[in-house]
Amino acid sequence: MSGILAITEVKDGKFRRASLEAVGEALRIGQALSLEVSAVVMGTGVSELAGSLGEYGVSKAIVVEDDRLENAYTQPYAEAIAEIAKSKEADYVFFSASARGKAISALASAYLKTAVVSDCVQIQVEDGELSCQRPVYAGKALSVVKIQKKPGLLSLRPNVFSVEKNSAEVAVENFSVNFSETAFRVKVVGVEKAKEQSVELSEASIIVSGGRGLKEAANFSLIEGLADPLGAAVGASRAVVDDGWRPHKDQVGQTGKTVSPNLYIACGISGAIQHLAGMRTSKVIVAINKDEEAPIFKVADYGIVGDVFEVLPKMTEEAKKLAADS
């Protein structure tokens, strides 16, 4: 047998959108290569959920239902994927490049004696092979990668690939995994949900980012004020993270996160090369800056030259009107 596996991620009883994007792309590639696509659903109490994948055009699901996965970390998931890939002689395995997806895919690749083409932003079929485009140097360059060993593992950058609704009848196969003795040596003993940030930066469709132009940490309330009615995540430049105004997880750039939202609003950010690398693949960039010579304006689709302390409150007002209308 051969085919493509698409690894889903379940969180709070739902499929994570980023993993549905991986499923969608796997289906498209499967069609181009005439390969059957099986979605893999793993966890505790996930069997029923697998049936709902028909909504996304999935006709085959492989389910690993195991009570021990309740507080499990990455290793058992990676072992399960490697075992399924071997047993099904999979040609390709598609993952989402979410934090968890990256950790699990890399571990699975070790068990399969290969590496992952991580963070793909485009996948093309050329002469029956995949040609995968991925950003390197945080997006300062793009590399085109080909896979030399089967199975080929790929992880897909969130927000880049689309999810299509469809309808299919799902055939569910239960798969039981022979976990290794050490599979459960790391346990998740607690989870703290981020309080201030309800929208995850790397998966957000709108990001409002702030830099030194905000003058001090407390003024980030202006950024949060605009992010709130827009349903946006809050980002930050390296300068303000280095100064301790914001935690590192909010940092956008080469030494922080690389993001590609639909809309990126840079406020009081001059646009250092390392910041631009992290956000240049955003679909639309807006820049607000006092200095009309700031490099950020060179990449921005729309710019306002002005003081963030005057412009941001007005933007928040407009965003609230918009939120009230919808």
Place this chain on the structure above:
Amino acid sequence: MKIVVCVKRVPDTATKIKVGAEGNVIDTKDVEFIPSPYDELAVEYAVRIQENQSDVEVVIVTLGPAEASTEKVLRRCLAIGANRAILIESAGTDHDPYVIASALANTIKEESPDLLLFGIQAIDDDYGQVSSITSALLDMPLLWGVSEPLELGGSTVKGRCEVDGGVEILESSFPCAASIKGSITDIRMCPLIKIRRASKKEIKNVSAQLEDSALSVEKLELPAERVGGRIVGQGADAVPELFRLLREEAKVL
């Protein structure tokens, strides 16, 4: 306790990337190399553990060409406070993560570390897989993306890792491996005396056993320049027009 920290040599973050004549690697002429920033954080963190506990040895392992720029990167790690370094000689650093990890694992095996540290990803190829593959090949558990100091307690270790939308608290058996994200510690200035001392520390060169490539880079391209530069207006008065454009023209609101 022995801590091994894996470090990769990467171009400085301020580097403007140029594609080399081969078409699939960067032009390294005039490029300044630094330890990958997350790896450097891991070194700093290891040295802080050493300062707070007796009998801790910190060993740096890297894979790269035996040339001055690689030595400079290793001397930098030794100046932070690592005890010695091992350079696994390889013509370049442009290997896929499986090739790099298997070469690292072969060398690290002989060191039998209690704690194996990595930066979460190298900022050149951005793969972020070497920590996972190396620790799997060494059969060590890995905490991925540790964002705060570990709680080391005999046969177990507790770590806090950033995941999408929060922090996970993990408990693992020890010895273990961890990949380090920003904010775990900050890099201190290196006093001259430490830099001088570092110049006398041992760097051992070993040869690399390189596996066949799992991935090949066919081409490296520079992204299309964004055509930006459109100024909607000056100050708060331009905001309604900006919102109209975002709604009607860009259709993102």
